[in-house]
Amino acid sequence: MTYSASKFVADLKASVSLEVPRTVQESLSEPVGRRPDPNDVVLSEWYNGLTEYDKKMIGTVVEEATRMTLFSVLTILDGADVISEELREYDLRLTIKKGDEEILLSSTEKGASAKELEFLHDLFYD
Numbered sequence: 001m002t003y004s005a006s007k008f009v010a011d012l013k014a015s016v017s018l019e020v021p022r023t024v025q026e027s028l029s030e031p032v033g034r035r036p037d038p039n040d041v042v043l044s045e046w047y048n049g050l051t052e053y054d055k056k057m058i059g060t061v062v063e064e065a066t067r068m069t070l071f072s073v074l075t076i077l078d079g080a081d082v083i084s085e086e087l088r089e090y091d092l093r094l095t096i097k098k099g100d101e102e103i104l105l106s107s108t109e110k111g112a113s114a115k116e117l118e119f120l121h122d123l124f125y126d
C-alpha cells in the first residue's frame with residue numbers, strides 16, 4: 001500500500017476544506033429539512049439580507065474556521081494537544097488497514113516507532 005500520512009492530510013484537506021464551507025453556505029441560504037431548526041431559519045433570514053460582498057466575507061470566515069478546526073484535530077491526533085487529561089496516559093493511534101497490511105499514520109506514543117512519523121499537523125500547511 002502506498003498511502004501515506006501526507007496523502008491522508010492532503011485528502012482530508014481537499015474533502016473537508018471544500019465541502020464544509022459549501023455546505024454551511026448552502027444551509028445559510030436555505031435551511032435543510034421540512035421543519036428546519038428555528039435558529040437555522042433566523043440565520044438564513046439574516047444571511048439572505050446581506051450584500052454579496054458580506055456573504056463572500058462570511059464564506060471566508062467559514063473557510064478559515066474549517067481550516068483551524070481541522071488543524072486542531074490533527075494536533076490532537078499527533079499528541080501535540082490533548083482533549084482530556086486522562087487521555088495523556090494513553091497512546092492515540094491513527095492507522096489505515098487493507099487486508100493484512102496496516103500503515104500507522106499518527107501516534108501519540110513517545111517511542112522509537114513514533115519518531116519515524118511525521119506530525120499530521122506539520123503536513124497540514126505543506
